[in-house]
Amino acid sequence: MKPLVLLAPRMPAPFEARLRDRFTLLGPMQSADAADLPPGAEAARALVTLGSLGAGAALIAALPALEVICCYGTGFEGVDRAAAAARGIAVTNAGEANAETVAEFAMGAALAIGRRIAEGDRYVRARRWRGNAVERLPMVQGLFGRRLGIYGLGAIGRRIAARGAAFGMEIGYHNRRPAEGVGHACLPSLHALAEWSDVLMVSVRAGPENRHAVDAAILAALGPGGFLVNIARGSVVDTAALCDALEGGAIAGAALDVFENEPEIPERLRVLENVVLTPHIAAFAASAQAAQQDMVMANLDAFFAGRPLVSPV
Template identity: 60%
Template sequence: MKPTLLMAPQLPQGLVTQLEAHYRVLGPFSPNDPTALPVGAEEAVALLTIGGLPTRAALLDALPALRLVACYGTGYEGVELAACRERGIAVTTAGDANATAVAEFTFGLILASARCLLQGDAFVRSGRWQGNAVERMPQVPGLAGRRLGIYGLGEIGRRIARRGEAFDMEIGYFNRSPRAELDYLYHGSLLELARWSDVLVVAVRASAETVGAVDAEVLAALGEEGHLVNISRGSVVDEEALAAALEQQVIAGAALDVFAREPEVPERLRQQPNLVLSPHVAANAASAQQAQQQVMLANLEAMVQGGELRNRIA
């Protein structure tokens, strides 16, 4: 008899097909309502989820056979780790499987915001481009010699930093603690980093401590030539404060791949011409998706066979 897996979100069909060859796959379902589980969920030995979805004690209690919570991506902020440890349930993530894809996408957002790529596209499409002598796009500072501040220097943050070096940017960061092995300028607070930065990238892991961390004070410190890029989680940025900062030209621009209540994007943000919007697709590269899927498949096999789990956090 195949082991039973419970899938919270709809995972990529190619992965589901591979899973169904070895497991009985139930779901998707809403983890917000543990009383509305699929028939047979009590037999599930593994829960397949993503970090932004809640995996709370009540859900774990409804799954008595559960041995593993496998997060498809790198986040795990929705998983109640203490409850998992108490019940002897392992928790894994995809580790750095998508870090390169996210880092390269981040620089796409940096360029789109700081070099006004979307404004240039609209300028040409509108027919206003009649040659440089008639009407020109406004000049921008560029990136070379500018300061790239990274809030959260984990696997993704470090890859963003390396790409910033290739653009001849100075690199600074704020982390829970300095990374002594890296030759970048450490700042003692997010506010201090924002004051220093020309481009501030949010790459920190989502947690209760980081909710709303990028607030009106941080945005004011970033300043009128500054750009904010968020590829972390929408919860880290105060969206009302960001909308106000863009409206009042407190900062020059911003680019967001993540939002607080996805897929909802506040109308006030959608109306900002100096804001680049992206539908949470930084990791949507074939290489990254395949790598994430291989980690999940390997961890499920290890759970069944009694092997060592990869990227275990609990």
């Protein structure tokens, strides 16, 4: 008999088929709410979820046979790890499976806002371009020689640093503790990093401890020539404070791939010209998705075979 696995979110059809080939699959659920559990879920030993969707204490309590939670992707902020640990439930994620792809996207986002690429696209489509006529987009300073401050120098942050250095940028970062084997400047606080930076890149792992860490004070420290790029989680940035800063010229612009209440995006952000908005697609490349799916399968296979998990949190 195939092992029983509960699937919380809807996944790409080929991956769901792959799971069904190996396991007895229940779901996907309508939400990660215990009230939405399908019949028979109480016997599931494994749960596949997303970090943003998670698995709260109520859901964990409603799954008495649960022994492992596999997060698709690197995030696990929505999993109640205390509730899981109290039951001896292991938690896994995708490790560094999408790090290259997200770092690549992060630099693309920095270019898009720093070089006004998206604005230039809208300018051309609106038939405003008249060759060398007086009306044109304002001059930009570019990225070369400027300071890239990285909030969170983990697997993704390190790769962003390497790409930024290749663009001729000076690299600084802020972590809870200095990163080993890194020659970049480690700033003592997020505020100090923002003051130092021309581009502030948010790549920190999200959690209650850094909710709204990027607030009005941090944005003011970044300053009117600074850009914010967020490819981490929307909860790390205070959206209202960001809208105020963008509208009032406290910062020059922002590129956002993540939002506080996805898929809802405030109209204040939608109407601004100095912000680039994308629908949480930094990891949405074929190579990264395949690697994440392989990691979920590897962790499930290891768990049901009684082997050590491949990427425990």
